Amino acid sequence: MEITMNLIGRHPSTYQISRYFEYEHLPTHLQAISKPCHDLAEQMINALPDGPEVTAGLRKLLEAKDCFVRAALDKP
Secondary structure: OOOOOOOOOOOHHHHHHHHHHOOOOOOHHHHHHHHHHHHHHHHHHHHOOOOHHHHHHHHHHHHHHHHHHHHHHOOO
């Protein structure tokens, strides 16, 4: 994945959670589900300073992305 997120100098928790938003390893139909969550995570990381609320927001977005991808697995 080409990292376009501004991760230089970021808190380790921000850096660590960002890797879970990668999507290129997924099959194409799941990439289409996962990419919007990656893009939103990228926007928030680039726009906001590190802190507990950013970490919590990214974790919740990650949980939502995982749910969306699992839901797509059930799609015929």
